[in-house]
Amino acid sequence: MKLFKTLRLATKDYLHEWQVSICFVLALAAVLGPMLVLFGLKFGIIGGMIDELIEDPTNREIRPVSSARFDDNWINQMRARKDVEFILPRTRSIAATVQLSSDKADRFVNVEMIPTASGDPLLQKTSAPETINQIVLSPTAARKLNIELGDQIQGSVTRRYLGEAERVELSLTVVGIADADAFTRDGAFVNLELMEAIENYRDGIAVTQFKWSGSEAPSERTYPSFRLFSRSIYDVAGLQKALNAVGVEVRTKSSDIELVMKMDRNLTMVYWAIAIIGLFGFSLSLGASLWANVDRKRKELSVLRLVGFRTGDIVWFPMTQAIYTAVLGWGLAIGLYQAVAITINTMMADQTEGQSVCVLLPEHFAAAGVVTVLAAIISAALSGARAARIAPSDGLREI
Amino acid sequence: METQPHSDATQREGGTIYHLRNVVLDRKSEGVSFRLNVPSLQIRQGEQIAVIGESGCGKSTLLDILAFIAKPSDIDSFRFRPNLADSPTDIGALWDKKQLNALGDMRKQHIGYVMQTGGLLPYLTVRDNINLSRNVLKMKKDDTVDTLARELGIARHLDKLPGTLSTGERQRVAIARGLAHQPSIVIADEPTASVDPFAAEKIMALFMELAEDRNITVIVASHAWRHIKRLGLRRLAHHTSRSEDGRTTETVVNG
Numbered sequence A: 001m002k003l004f005k006t007l008r009l010a011t012k013d014y015l016h017e018w019q020v021s022i023c024f025v026l027a028l029a030a031v032l033g034p035m036l037v038l039f040g041l042k043f044g045i046i047g048g049m050i051d052e053l054i055e056d057p058t059n060r061e062i063r064p065v066s067s068a069r070f071d072d073n074w075i076n077q078m079r080a081r082k083d084v085e086f087i088l089p090r091t092r093s094i095a096a097t098v099q100l101s102s103d104k105a106d107r108f109v110n111v112e113m114i115p116t117a118s119g120d121p122l123l124q125k126t127s128a129p130e131t132i133n134q135i136v137l138s139p140t141a142a143r144k145l146n147i148e149l150g151d152q153i154q155g156s157v158t159r160r161y162l163g164e165a166e167r168v169e170l171s172l173t174v175v176g177i178a179d180a181d182a183f184t185r186d187g188a189f190v191n192l193e194l195m196e197a198i199e200n201y202r203d204g205i206a207v208t209q210f211k212w213s214g215s216e217a218p219s220e221r222t223y224p225s226f227r228l229f230s231r232s233i234y235d236v237a238g239l240q241k242a243l244n245a246v247g248v249e250v251r252t253k254s255s256d257i258e259l260v261m262k263m264d265r266n267l268t269m270v271y272w273a274i275a276i277i278g279l280f281g282f283s284l285s286l287g288a289s290l291w292a293n294v295d296r297k298r299k300e301l302s303v304l305r306l307v308g309f310r311t312g313d314i315v316w317f318p319m320t321q322a323i324y325t326a327v328l329g330w331g332l333a334i335g336l337y338q339a340v341a342i343t344i345n346t347m348m349a350d351q352t353e354g355q356s357v358c359v360l361l362p363e364h365f366a367a368a369g370v371v372t373v374l375a376a377i378i379s380a381a382l383s384g385a386r387a388a389r390i391a392p393s394d395g396l397r398e399i
Numbered sequence B: 001m002e003t004q005p006h007s008d009a010t011q012r013e014g015g016t017i018y019h020l021r022n023v024v025l026d027r028k029s030e031g032v033s034f035r036l037n038v039p040s041l042q043i044r045q046g047e048q049i050a051v052i053g054e055s056g057c058g059k060s061t062l063l064d065i066l067a068f069i070a071k072p073s074d075i076d077s078f079r080f081r082p083n084l085a086d087s088p089t090d091i092g093a094l095w096d097k098k099q100l101n102a103l104g105d106m107r108k109q110h111i112g113y114v115m116q117t118g119g120l121l122p123y124l125t126v127r128d129n130i131n132l133s134r135n136v137l138k139m140k141k142d143d144t145v146d147t148l149a150r151e152l153g154i155a156r157h158l159d160k161l162p163g164t165l166s167t168g169e170r171q172r173v174a175i176a177r178g179l180a181h182q183p184s185i186v187i188a189d190e191p192t193a194s195v196d197p198f199a200a201e202k203i204m205a206l207f208m209e210l211a212e213d214r215n216i217t218v219i220v221a222s223h224a225w226r227h228i229k230r231l232g233l234r235r236l237a238h239h240t241s242r243s244e245d246g247r248t249t250e251t252v253v254n255g
């Protein structure tokens, strides 16, 4: 195989001229290394911010600003949307409180009730109440009541009915304690049915399940508000638009999300500008040095022509050497990057709570390698074509 | 025309290897022009030809034409027949069609070329340098290289890089490479130009002896006729004329 012979010769030449080869490799690493660090920073910082946004479900929450009338039908339609992960109606907020007490604590705690169901993004780490008698407490409420998982607590609800103050008692089981992030005040996540029952009681409507007396229920129920979480942070803006379009004004964290995404876009643009300039400069410098190399090796290349190497074989000479330079330079650049990344990450560790600032994934390294080798091959092809054009007589008379 | 066929050579001579008619090569640079004109040239198998002349008269140019490495500007007829069993190859047509690879194949098969200045690859050992022409032809490993190296007195340098050799030693390596692939023709462009006259004579004699042993057609360029003459080569006749303003030089070669 002539190709193999050319490879062997090119390799020997590359090793023989190891000083020159090292210079090429260093030159490449000097361009590629900082580019990797830059991208690592961009990816690490923005990636960290996006991770934070994604991890915190409250960023996906969409809250109505004012109360309106939503019926089951509307809620179900919303639930069917692809960009909606979780939706539950809320009862009136003044009716949504309950006074809790426990044997373990000698105080009463008034808590806000939040309707919940399985799949509630705020209760990812605790189980949601499954029956009407189960309850999940916010950490502050749990602390005040000195509660542990599985404890029984009493809830009491008061109303003025037909001019008289009345009170009913409920026995509830604590099935979970929510995350501090989920609800910061005194609160209780409960089954929607329980909230409806308590609202009915306060409105003077009979609740047969608990044998609470009152008038007959109206035929259709409407809710003033709802709890809504989009499937991802990227769906928030779209959902907000859709709700605004049907006259439901909502509050979201879309501006925070938009800010991070805008930053990502801008930084990505800046990065690509730098990367393209860097890549261009690198290809140019590699191309120029390979080009000059062909000149330098004119005589040796024409000796190869003289002993019968064909045009096609000669092209592989600069090509092989360019690929060596590309691969070695890439390796060195990764080494440089790793050193810098470790330094930056340990330096910043105190401020970032251990989160890495400078991060690259294996596929980034692979992509950098592919691009580098391609750039090297392209510039080598040009000088290879030049090398192939060297007639044997061209270089033999070299001074 | 002064042809001096050697008596031994006459016996070994076969058919015509090179046949050139009206082959011209023009070279111009900085308003100075040089023209090599070959109205007629025939070289037969087994001949030992010397191209003798002052510096700049066109010796290298002629050898480059004969080795298919310089393209003549004008060719009436240029035929090459290294194997008398085969029909001759039309070199003029190959040049016309820019068949550089075909010319290269022809060269690597049949011609050994020894350059005026070494032309060794600095990154290959002496052995690999000598082997280069054999390698390209995919020839089997045998004792050719060692025999040649022994005969040329460079056996102990075989595993060194050319950079560590003296000029004369390098020149001998170049000769070994020219002969290693057992070509039927060896073209040597002042193979001893860069060594002292005493060594030059010795190396040249060695070279001719090796060529004769192997029944190789030899074409050497040299400016020292004296010791070449002693080796019994046929001198190729040529005449160099210069225009009055000294701007154009023409060498006419016949033989």
Ligand SMILES: Nc1ncnc2c1ncn2[C@@H]1O[C@H](COP(=O)(O)OP(=O)(O)OP(=O)(O)O)[C@@H](O)[C@H]1O
Binding pocket: B027, B028, B029, B034, B053, B054, B055, B056, B057, B058, B059, B060, B061, B062, B223, B249
């Ligand atoms: N590449 C070139 N371009 C232009 N002119 C050239 C070129 N190479 C050689 N010449 C001219 O052609 C003429 C013949 O050159 P050539 O190398 O054949 O001489 P030579 O007989 O081999 O000389 P020497 O004994 O010094 O090696 C010279 O006058 C030289 O100036």
Ligand SMILES: [Mg+2]
Binding pocket: B059, B060, B061, B116, B189, B190
């Ligand atoms: Mg010369």
